[in-house]
Each structure stands twice: as C-alpha cells, then as structure tokens.
Amino acid sequence: MKLLVVExxxxxxxxICDFFVKSGEVIIGAENIFEAEDKLISHQFDLVILxxxxxxxxxxxxxxxxxKTQSNVGILILSAKNSLDDKIQGLDLGAxxxxxxxxxxxxxxxxxxxxxxxxxxxxxDVIKFNEIVINLEQRQAYVSASPISLTxxxxxxxxxxxxxxxxxxxxxxxxxxxxxxxxxxLENYDFIYTHIKNLRKKILAEGGQDYLKTVHGIGYKYCDL
Amino acid sequence: MKLLVVExxxxxxxxICDFFVKSGEVIIGAENIFEAEDKLISHQFDLVILxxxxxxxxxxxxxxxxxKTQSNVGILILSAKNSLDDKIQGLDLGAxxxxxxxxxxxxxxxxxxxxxxxxxxxxxDVIKFNEIVINLEQRQAYVSASPISLTxxxxxxxxxxxxxxxxxxxxxxxxxxxxxxxxxxLENYDFIYTHIKNLRKKILAEGGQDYLKTVHGIGYKYCDL
DNA sequence: CTTAAATCTGAAGGAATTCTGAAGTTCTGA
DNA sequence: TCAGAACTTCAGAATTCCTTCAGATTTAAG
Numbered sequence: 469m470k471l472l473v474v475e476x477x478x479x480x481x482x483x484i485c486d487f488f489v490k491s492g493e494v495i496i497g498a499e500n501i502f503e504a505e506d507k508l509i510s511h512q513f514d515l516v517i518l519x520x521x522x523x524x525x526x527x528x529x530x531x532x533x534x535x536k537t538q539s540n541v542g543i544l545i546l547s548a549k550n551s552l553d554d555k556i557q558g559l560d561l562g563a564x565x566x567x568x569x570x571x572x573x574x575x576x577x578x579x580x581x582x583x584x585x586x587x588x589x590x591x592x593d594v595i596k597f598n599e600i601v602i603n604l605e606q607r608q609a610y611v612s613a614s615p616i617s618l619t620x621x622x623x624x625x626x627x628x629x630x631x632x633x634x635x636x637x638x639x640x641x642x643x644x645x646x647x648x649x650x651x652x653x654l655e656n657y658d659f660i661y662t663h664i665k666n667l668r669k670k671i672l673a674e675g676g677q678d679y680l681k682t683v684h685g686i687g688y689k690y691c692d693l
Numbered sequence: 694m695k696l697l698v699v700e701x702x703x704x705x706x707x708x709i710c711d712f713f714v715k716s717g718e719v720i721i722g723a724e725n726i727f728e729a730e731d732k733l734i735s736h737q738f739d740l741v742i743l744x745x746x747x748x749x750x751x752x753x754x755x756x757x758x759x760x761k762t763q764s765n766v767g768i769l770i771l772s773a774k775n776s777l778d779d780k781i782q783g784l785d786l787g788a789x790x791x792x793x794x795x796x797x798x799x800x801x802x803x804x805x806x807x808x809x810x811x812x813x814x815x816x817x818d819v820i821k822f823n824e825i826v827i828n829l830e831q832r833q834a835y836v837s838a839s840p841i842s843l844t845x846x847x848x849x850x851x852x853x854x855x856x857x858x859x860x861x862x863x864x865x866x867x868x869x870x871x872x873x874x875x876x877x878x879l880e881n882y883d884f885i886y887t888h889i890k891n892l893r894k895k896i897l898a899e900g901g902q903d904y905l906k907t908v909h910g911i912g913y914k915y916c917d918l
Numbered sequence: 919c920t921t922a923a924a925t926c927t928g929a930a931g932g933a934a935t936t937c938t939g940a941a942g943t944t945c946t947g948a
Numbered sequence: 949t950c951a952g953a954a955c956t957t958c959a960g961a962a963t964t965c966c967t968t969c970a971g972a973t974t975t976a977a978g
Contacts, residue, residue: 490946657935657936661935661936661937661938662937662938664936664937665936665937665938665939682935682936682937684934684935684936685934685935
C-alpha cells in the first residue's frame with residue numbers, strides 16, 4: 469500500500485510516516501502543494517492524507533488535481549479547524565473522510581485502513597483470484613483455503629500483482645511501488661528476484677498454480693491460465 | 694461510450710438499445726454467443742450487458758473470451774434465474790455487476806453508468822487488426838482470442854507493423870525502430886529475417902492468416918488479404 | 919532459361935536475463 | 949542484549965533470447 473502525506477508541520481508528518489512505515493506501508497511525504505503535485509505525477513497512490521492549511525494554498529485545491537490524475541485514490545482530509553464549511557466542501561469535491569486535529573495516530577490508522585479497503589477494493593475486504601484469496605483486514609493470504617504466512621514485502625508484492633492482474637508490471641514499477649522514493653537508481657533487481665522466488669515457493673507449497681508469470685526483459689504479470 | 698448487448702429476447706434487446714441510443718451512446722446488439730464473439734473482435738467496447746441464458750450456450754462462457762481480448766471492459770450480467778450459483782460464478786469469472794430479470798430500465802441505466810464511471814477511466818490500449826489483438830498493458834498479443842507468447846523483439850515488430858498496417862515498411866526503418874541508432878550501417882538483414890520468420894510461425898501456429906507480406910527488395914507490409 | 923541477388927529456414931553459439939540457495943546484514947520483539 | 953525473522957546481497961546455475969551462419973528457396977533481371 470502506498471500513501472502520500474501532505475502536511476507542513478514537520479513533526480506531525482514525521483510521526484505519521486514513521487507509524488505507517490513501521491506497519492509495512494510505503495509512505496511518501498510532501499510539505500506543500502507544489503511538492504505534492506510533483507509526487508502525484510510520478511507515483512500511483514492508494515490514499516492521500518491531506519492537510520487543509522498549507523503554506524502555498526488550501527489543500528482543498530489539491531483535491532481536483534488528485535481526482536484528475538488518479539481516479540481511484542482515496543482522500544482523507546486533516547484540518548485544525550473544526551469548521552463545517554471546509555469539511556463539507558472537501559467531501560463535496562471528492563474527499564472520502566475527514567479528521568480533526570488533534571487526533572490519535574491510532575484513529576488515523578483505523579480510518580486509513582477503512583478507506584483503503586473501500587477505495588482500492590471497492591468495498592470488499594477480500595480479494596479472490598481463482599484459489600487465491602487475500603483478506604485485507606487480516607492481512608492474510610490463502611491458497612485454496614489454507615493460510616500462507618507472507619512477510620510484509622511478499623504480501624505487498626502479491627497484492628500489487630493481483631490488483632493489476634493480467635497487466636505486465638515492469639520491475640521498475642514494482643520497485644517503486646514496494647520501496648518508494650528510496651530507490652533512485654537500480655543497478656540490479658536482485659531483491660525483486662528473491663521476493664518473487666519466495667512468494668512463488670510459498671504459493672506452490674500450498675498447491676497453488678503458477679499464475680505468476682515472468683515477462684522476460686520486462687517484469688512480471690499475474691495472469692489467468 | 695460503446696456498449697454491447699447480448700440478449701436473445703428480441704423485445705428486451707430492442708428496448709435496451711433504444712434507451713441507450715436515446716441517451717446518446719453507441720450500442721450494438723447480439724442475439725447469441727456466436728454473434729457476440731464476432732462483434733467483440735471488430736469493436737472495442739466499454740461495457741458488455743450479457744444475458745446468461747442464450748440459445749447457443751451460457752453467457753458465463755463468454756466472459757473469459759471478453760476478459761481475454763478486452764480485459765478492462767465492464768461486464769454486467771442479466772439473468773432470469775435468481776440462482777446464487779450463477780451470480781457467484783459470474784462474478785468470480787470477472788463480471789462486475791449483476792441484475793435479475795425482470796428489472797426497470799432505469800435501474801439498468803444507473804448500474805451501467807456506475808460501471809462505466811469505474812471502467813472507462815482505466816482506458817486500456819488495445820489495437821485490433823482482423824483476428825489479431827494487441828493489448829499493450831498486458832503486453833500480450835492474441836490470435837482469434839488465443840494468446841501467443843512473443844519475445845520482446847517479436848512483440849515490438851508486430852506492433853510496428855500493425856501500427857502501420859497496409860503501409861510498406863523498409864527494412865531500414867524496421868531496423869531503426871527496433872534497434873535504434875545503434876545500427877549505423879547494416880551489412881545484412883539477417884536478424885530481421887529471423888524475427889519475421891519466428892513471428893510468422895507463431896501467428897500461423899495459432900491459426901492466424903498470413904497477413905505479413907514480403908515486399909521484395911524493399912521490406913514488409915501488414916495487410917488485409 | 920540462366921544467373922545473381924534477395925529472402926527464408928533451422929541450427930548453433932553467445933549474450934543477457936532470471937533463478938536459486940546460501941550467506942550476510944538489518945530490524946524487531948522479548 | 950539476544951535470538952529469530954525479514955530483508956538484501958552475492959555468485960554460480962539455468963533459462964531465454966538475440967544474433968550469426970550456411971545452405972535452401974524464391975524472386976527479378978538479363
């Protein structure tokens with residue numbers, strides 16, 4: 469899962485990033501609208517956590533940009549103000565939820581989880597793909613009803629692949645989705661090879677078929693057949 | 694927006710077509726699976742409205758064909774039966790929504806609208822040429838709905854040819870397109886011959902016709918027969 | 919019809935990519 | 949602080965793909 473946090477208060481931004489990094493998500497921060505727009509162009513997010521009051525304008529204005537470039541992304545608004553106006557305006561423009569500062573990080577977490585369930589997976593907390601079932605709430609994958617224990621990277625990888633089934637994902641896009649900005653330039657793809665190998669092994673061990681296809685010279689694709 | 698209605702009851706099909714034509718959509722009807730497959734080859738649809746019970750088989754079987762050639766098209770299933778089985782099977786196979794007969798045309802309309810909102814944005818790049826379909830996102834070519842596995846060079850070559858169908862491409866322009874600047878001066882075209890050969894072989898093996906014509910002394914042309 | 923050039927074909931190196939097991943490093947929770 | 953899990957790195961093996969080549973076939977021109 470890939471999140472964008474647009475928040476100018478450095479401490480808060482850092483705290484949010486730290487929290488979600490710990491729970492295994494890829495999270496990218498931006499401290500103003502300008503930076504956020506830049507990130508939105510180069511990344512595909514699942515959710516944007518958006519502060520309303522930013523140094524170079526209102527977060528409200530960013531909503532339409534977000535909706536234009538990434539139609540399936542969820543938006544959660546943060547605001548110090550308790551004003552109903554902003555809330556209503558934000559939700560009207562397409563935001564999905566609203567949180568008033570100050571808040572507990574755990575509340576943010578549960579709202580984020582709820583939104584992501586709703587937005588990426590269209591209201592279903594379970595993704596099915598032939599004999600593979602991914603339960604997002606439990607963060608647990610099953611192969612023909614047997615649970616398989618996946619590490620964070622493996623789970624994200626499987627999710628990314630299944631969410632883009634039948635689509636070829638380049639190694640670069642996989643790297644970007646799983647590691648975010650941190651990998652600027654890759655000299656090799658060894659870690660992708662390794663995680664793919666381990667994921668395949670675990671799925672096969674439970675009797676799953678080999679849906680994960682290598683596209684030589686490009687990347688991987690999760691496909692029927 | 695372009696819709697396909699697969700429905701054998703003439704009155705119902707006509708009513709659906711009339712309604713959507715009035716609201717400005719392009720809609721094409723088919724009264725059985727055979728006809729539907731034909732339309733699917735020659736058109737790119739945003740949504741298929743699919744009756745389950747058809748004279749020459751179950752609409753369920755059509756779903757995989759649709760998904761193969763146009764994986765991002767929306768599918769809405771109609772059924773007289775209220776059976777859960779069909780619904781579940783359909784949705785598992787990739788249908789996006791379900792409507793039980795009898796229904797109000799206005800309900801069909803709002804479901805169609807909702808589906809199209811969701812699927813049209815995914816705008817998939819599909820190039821068609823007679824029975825050959827090239828899906829760019831999947832990086833997959835199909836010959837009459839059967840996938841053929843192509844290497845990178847073969848895929849680029851096919852794409853280049855189909856994108857310039859009915860136009861003669863010189864060997865030099867092919868070389869430049871596939872290998873870029875790297876080839877300054879060619880002493881022979883052996884590698885082009887080889888890739889053309891392999892491409893032809895793979896297409897023929899799946900029962901495709903020989904659209905790939907040699908223009909002696911110049912190059913190649915992909916053409917109608 | 920003859921001949922030379924162009925194209926086709928299968929096979930065989932060789933290069934690049936991917937796979938794999940294992941070892942090394944970092945992270946995390948007790 | 950320590951042990952185990954997760955992640956990354958590494959080197960050799962395996963695989964796939966690209967190119968080259970030599971002989972066969974086809975085409976165009978004389």
